[in-house]
Amino acid sequence: MALGTCILGSICVGLVCAQIARRVLPWLYLNVFGPTLFGPKVDLRRLGDWAVVTGATDGIGKAYAKALAKKGINVVLISRSLSKLEAVAKEITDSHKVEIKIIDIDFTDGPQIYQKIEKNITGLDIGVLVNNVGISYPHPEFFIDNNNRHPEFLRDIISVNIHSVTHMCALVLPNMIAKKKGVIINLSSTAAVIPNPLLSVYSGTKAFVDKFSVDLQTEYRNQGIIVQSVQPGFVATNMAKIRKSTLLAPSPDTYVASALKTVGIASQTAGYLPHALLQLTIHLLGAVAGDQMARNFIFNHLSGMRKRALRNSEKKK
Template identity: 45%
Template sequence: MSFSDVLATIGGLTVAFYLLKLSWTCCCGLREYFLSKLWQVNLRRYGQWAVVTGATSGIGKAYACELARRGLNVALVSRSAKKLQEVAREIEKQYGRKTRTIQVDFTEGHSIYPAIAEQLQGLEIGILVNNVGMVYSDCFTYFLDVPDAGQKITQLIYCNILSVPQMTRLILPGMVERKTGLIINISSEAGIRPQPLLSLYCATKIFVTYFSQCLHAEYKSMGITVQCVAPFIVSTKMTNMKVNSFVKSAPEFAHDALNTVGHSNYTSGCLSHALQDMALAILLPDWIRMSSFLIIKLANQAKRIKSERRVCKENLKIKLK
């Protein structure tokens, strides 16, 4: 066999490998985002109650309402007592499910978890949604330019990282005892493809991703499913984005993402975000995303937006006077 024949064989095998990989990806995507609409897992099989952190707005509220719509009672955990009561009343009135509200601030660290454990006693918790999270008040900021950086770093780590294993530690033992349970951890696309100027936020989200994948491997033989959900942009107060072809509303996203339970242990949550993930991988390689030019451009744009918002607020105050 000549050298050219060897190269041709290697080339053919490489093409065949990538075609096989593409076919497998398409089959998984078909099951995850299309067949899942027809073949939905009955979430009540995990237990009577679901616990959702960060449940008063955005993705957390959407998950809480969708879980209630699918027949579960919901324990809502967040920091605003007023908003907790509003969401609880909405769920009870619209879906006829029981609720329990737990007011805590996840930025306060370890001290809050004994109180949460006490208020969850006696509940058959089948589903835990670790959703609570926060980002810098000023998006796209150089690390040293984060306002009150020392405090913000601690709060971000307590909220985005510590909350996930601590809530899991509280609820997982009961699931293991019953040999069934579902833990949904909300990560982010930013945890898969890190974005400079969001350094700490991205780092917290990759923790959620790795923790979820390892936890699933450890406990799947005991009947526990751990799903990591890594969305693109969802229209929430955190993102401040309007719904469009690329940005999902929180209720629509939660509906689609819950359909993927039982079909995928790692998901973008919906077809639109999965396609965006593929496109980003092809069109925006790491060397471009990490380039100084793009970083400076994003930083300048963020500063411009911040300045415009400040001017608008000042003008509004003048008009009110």
């Protein structure tokens, strides 16, 4: 009897250990050993002469543009303001021997902008597309209150965060498929994979980007195309309203240097170990204390941010 209990106990412990190993080892490979020991698994220079980066004049997009130029890849910078595009183009060509093309368009402007982009990139040997452009709420807010205050916001956020990603993929994929090589990096967000009340439209658009990327990857994996969904936590940019970088909110350059190491290793990634640990902590909180507890915790945190933002804007009036 005692021997039977002992064997049964050992089997149970073995099964639990196997389950833990099945989950922990892939996580360690994707977030720690893979990027540091082997990443990036593709030589981006060999995919084509050019990269295209949307939202390239600031923050994460500018950091991708600089990092790709540093590898010797020519870059097409796409953003809203011509003067900022010219300044970033100069900054890059001053320090790297590459060609830069700039395209000034506003992604809220409707479908005709894609004809302008197509005209400007036709004939370029494009190996990398970074779908980075994105906008978010001015501050966490209830869906209807935000819509009442900014009636054009719903259309704009979907145009910038969703239409840009799908249309840009449609523009560059045919040539990548013909060459049987290419990398598409789509900027999703940690907001896509954790509860994010009071930013529901933003997180919904980012969940779209994540899901679209994963399924697109499955469609074109056998044709030599890598599609990656990158899910940053906070990065010190204008959008995040964070000026000073910290370990949890790194500078865009630090973030992108880390995220680029995951290309070819992880098809969905936080891109930066502290952000991966943050996602893990929130998922564990949900698993241990219940999903509703995790949702309430984040709701209370974002409600506090909303109240502070509203108080500040009242003071400024």
